Amino acid sequence: MPVAPVLIVCGIALVDAFGGSGMFWLPLLAAGPALAASTNGPRGVLCVGFLATVLAATLGVREAGPGHETAAVLSALLAVTLASALASSLRGRRERVLDAVRSVAEAAQHAVLKPIPETVGPFRVAVRYSAAAAEARIGGDLYALVPTPHGVRxxxxxxxxxxxxxxxxxxxxxxxxxxxxxxxxxxxAVVARIERSLARNLGPDDFVTAIVVGHPRAGQLEVVNCGHAPPLLIQASGDVTAVEATRPAPPLGLRALVDEPPCLEILPFADGDQLLLYTDGVIEARDRAREFYPLAERVARHASGEPEHILSAVHDELLAHVGGRLHDDAALLLLRMQDVAEPGRAASQASETPRTRVTAASEPERAGRAAAVLASGLGR
Structure with a gap:
């Protein structure tokens, strides 16, 4: 029901009826169907236009009698109503097409960036992802976590x-x-295989910054940094430190520019420790004063919380920092080594409270359709 346009039409009619200004206000009745075109379908536009025409005819005949002036007002109202109905129909068609595109894009992202469980092996995991192209909900940041015979990677x-x-x-x-x-x-060797594949498929100006992490044994992580922002180690004590590479490596796809291979870092990782990995869309986000988002400082404020709550707080503060709209893709992945008593507690929490993570559509048929769309796109 086009409530606002109807109220506008009735308000203009009342002003004209009791204002004693002749037919001065009647042409403004065309604002009703014009406004309805932006919020309602063609049927709603026609209803508002019919109401406006009836009121204009009644008031026009009462104030000026039948004549050219009344006929001109009615003709203008009829023309605006028909044009607005056509515009409303075209808008509805475009919205349906856009909804279909969004659905496919969302499902394609869901197929590429597969959902990560809250618990994988000895870790609790939380993920937040925001694409700069918010209408499409898809971007160039990537993440994946898989349990393998060689440990979680x-x-x-x-x-x-x-x-x-x-x-x-x-x-x-x-x-x-x-x-x-x-x-x-x-x-x-995992990094080398990715490098060889990119060398065959990337253009001369393309590259990928990445961090690859493995958990081969208890108490430590293996980290390979290929030109990416250093992850943040959040210790159980609450201290937050950046894990800088001792020998920086170029991004994936640019290995041919240097002779040295990437360096494998061994990172102690005890029970209760957390590792935050992120993309540059997080740390390069600026506010109105052109100040960068202080990720390490903000993470330290929430270090004592659950992984999901930490990322929720950081993500909300990030959006507030940039004024609600990111200008680059941003991904956050938080990995926590569970304490001995934590798995049971995490399971009870999962059964008592619903997940707060915002994810894309997860229906099997949507994921299958997205895989087909993505495969055809890559084939081209």
């Missing part, structure tokens, strides 16, 4: 560029990573 990366070309590269990296993570016992 994960990757977080950022493809140069945005849009569908970046999504194609992200899908390629994730596909190679998921396969190599199972096959290769050495984490550096």
């Amino acid at each position: 994960l990757i977080v990366g950022d493809v140069r560029g945005k849009g569908l070309p970046a999504v194609e590269i992200a899908a390629l990296v994730l596909g190679v990573f998921r396969e190599a993570a199972y096959d290769e016992p050495d984490l550096l």
